[in-house]
Amino acid sequence: MENSAFRSQRKWNIGFILFLTLLLALLSQISIHLTLIMVLGISLGFVLQKSRFCLVSALRDPILVGMTQLTRAFLLLLGISILGFALVSWSAAQRNIPLSLNIFPFGVHTVVGGLLFGIGMVLAGGCSTGILIRIGEGFAMQLVAFFGLAVGSVLGERSVKKWSNAFGEWPGIFLPDILGWVPTLILEIIALSALWQWARWWQKKQLGE
Amino acid sequence: MTRFAIDIWGEMCPIPLIKAKKKLLSMQCGDILVLETEHSCTSRGIVVWAKANRYTIEEKEVANGIWHLELTKTHE
Amino acid sequence: MKKTLQTIIHGPWAYWVGAIILGVLNILVLIVRRQPWGVTLNIENWTEWIGTNLGILNDRGFTFQGLMAASGTYLNLGLLLGAFWATLVASQVRFRPIRDKKFFFSALIGGLLMGYGARIAYGCNVGALLNGIASSSLTGWIFAVAVFLGAWLGSKLLLKYLI
Numbered sequence: 509m510e511n512s513a514f515r516s517q518r519k520w521n522i523g524f525i526l527f528l529t530l531l532l533a534l535l536s537q538i539s540i541h542l543t544l545i546m547v548l549g550i551s552l553g554f555v556l557q558k559s560r561f562c563l564v565s566a567l568r569d570p571i572l573v574g575m576t577q578l579t580r581a582f583l584l585l586l587g588i589s590i591l592g593f594a595l596v597s598w599s600a601a602q603r604n605i606p607l608s609l610n611i612f613p614f615g616v617h618t619v620v621g622g623l624l625f626g627i628g629m630v631l632a633g634g635c636s637t638g639i640l641i642r643i644g645e646g647f648a649m650q651l652v653a654f655f656g657l658a659v660g661s662v663l664g665e666r667s668v669k670k671w672s673n674a675f676g677e678w679p680g681i682f683l684p685d686i687l688g689w690v691p692t693l694i695l696e697i698i699a700l701s702a703l704w705q706w707a708r709w710w711q712k713k714q715l716g717e
Numbered sequence: 718m719t720r721f722a723i724d725i726w727g728e729m730c731p732i733p734l735i736k737a738k739k740k741l742l743s744m745q746c747g748d749i750l751v752l753e754t755e756h757s758c759t760s761r762g763i764v765v766w767a768k769a770n771r772y773t774i775e776e777k778e779v780a781n782g783i784w785h786l787e788l789t790k791t792h793e
Numbered sequence: 794m795k796k797t798l799q800t801i802i803h804g805p806w807a808y809w810v811g812a813i814i815l816g817v818l819n820i821l822v823l824i825v826r827r828q829p830w831g832v833t834l835n836i837e838n839w840t841e842w843i844g845t846n847l848g849i850l851n852d853r854g855f856t857f858q859g860l861m862a863a864s865g866t867y868l869n870l871g872l873l874l875g876a877f878w879a880t881l882v883a884s885q886v887r888f889r890p891i892r893d894k895k896f897f898f899s900a901l902i903g904g905l906l907m908g909y910g911a912r913i914a915y916g917c918n919v920g921a922l923l924n925g926i927a928s929s930s931l932t933g934w935i936f937a938v939a940v941f942l943g944a945w946l947g948s949k950l951l952l953k954y955l956i
Binding site: 514515516517518520521524525528535539541542544545546547548549550551552553554555556557558559560561563564567568571572577578580581582584585586587588589590592593594596597600605606607608609610611612613614617618619620621622623624625626627628629630631632633635636637639640641642643644645646647648649650652653654655656657658659660661662663664665667668671680681682683684692693696 | 804805806807808809810811812813814815816817818819820821822823824825826827828829830831832833836837839840841844850862864867868869870871872873874875876877878879880881882884885886887888889890891896897899900901902903904905906907908909910911912913914915916917918919920921922923924925926927928929930931932933935936937938939940941942943944945946947948950951952955
Binding site for chain 3: 781
């Protein structure tokens with residue numbers, strides 16, 4: 509880092525921190541709730557960039573380069589989230605606090621959408637979260653991808669009715685409703701651990717060649 | 718001991734790693750592969766991959782947001 | 794001690810460290826927002842609003858006030874600012890232009906496919922995959938399998954056209 513081409517951006521950093529503080533202070537005058545949300549958003553962006561966390565890489569690299577380190581980290585994130593969500597939604601139900609989880613209806617369009625999303629994220633070099641992170645990092649390519657994402661999302665939102673009318677749609681299934689909370693959690697954690705073991709085995713196999 | 722370099726400048730993840738893997742196949746033991754990228758995730762991905770493969774790798778930030786990588790092919 | 798601080802500021806952090814902190818933040822978002830973290834729906838709503846004002850799209854009732862009061866707006870804005878800040882504290886900020894025309898088209902096509910796919914499946918990697926599975930919804934698992942297969946197809950295309 510003694511290299512002459514490297515210039516400290518500390519002054520800009522101090523300026524940006526002042527700007528963020530001002531922005532949050534202003535927002536807190538309007539709504540504390542939104543300020544909290546924004547702080548969480550900034551933290552998410554910060555952590556995603558600092559740990560180079562990339563959901564595309566987690567899903568693509570096992571296939572393309574045989575690396576599963578990020579896949580396993582993603583499985584860990586899933587495990588933490590499952591347990592945390594269960595705890596939060598259980599305690600919210602105890603206190604009668606309204607809380608909505610992402611239980612979406614499914615149908616043919618879920619599968620088609622997933623396939624298109626998977627193809628798109630590999631081509632664009634980031635999923636929708638990754639795109640926002642990379643725009644923050646200064647990539648022009650993901651700015652183009654963001655434009656595509658915005659246009660595509662409107663087209664998708666306006667055609668989802670056609671998909672569900674043509675191929676049908678089934679109401680979302682909340683697994684604890686059928687299996688009960690404890691078996692669901694056990695089943696999910698077993699599934700994640702099995703995937704984790706598989707990912708570890710897969711990377712060893714790929715590197716062993 | 719020869720130094721090789723491949724151009725991965727501006728390439729999207731994971732193309733640099735795929736190119737590097739291909740190049741490594743044609744290299745002898747002890748040869749060094751030099752890479753330069755401005756993509757934080759690309760640099761990180763290559764370092765993680767090289768370490769998992771037990772290759773020696775040196776990562777250096779030569780300018781703001783530009784990483785210079787030197788990978789030594791220590792074994793086949 | 795100084796070295797630890799240097800690593801925290803400069804990064805990169807280990808993947809599993811990121812996973813644990815992201816998991817905690819994801820749960821905190823659920824607690825504060827009373828709804829899981831999502832990304833694309835808010836982007837779609839903003840585009841609807843812009844399109845309506847440009848006269849391209851028919852009005853679906855999105856107002857500027859409504860969008861500014863939506864929590865998704867602040868999550869997405871926060872992601873962008875947070876990522877920029879993370880780059881700035883490490884003095885790694887620079888503009889990274891597109892170096893090859895093929896990446897312009899792959900980004901545009903990829904973005905379009907992604908946006909369309911995300912909205913017909915009611916969510917992206919975060920809203921439908923991560924938080925669908927975290928909500929113990931069967932749809933989340935179905936979507937995850939589909940995205941994985943899609944990533945496999947995308948990898949084939951990448952190997953064929955982009956290398």
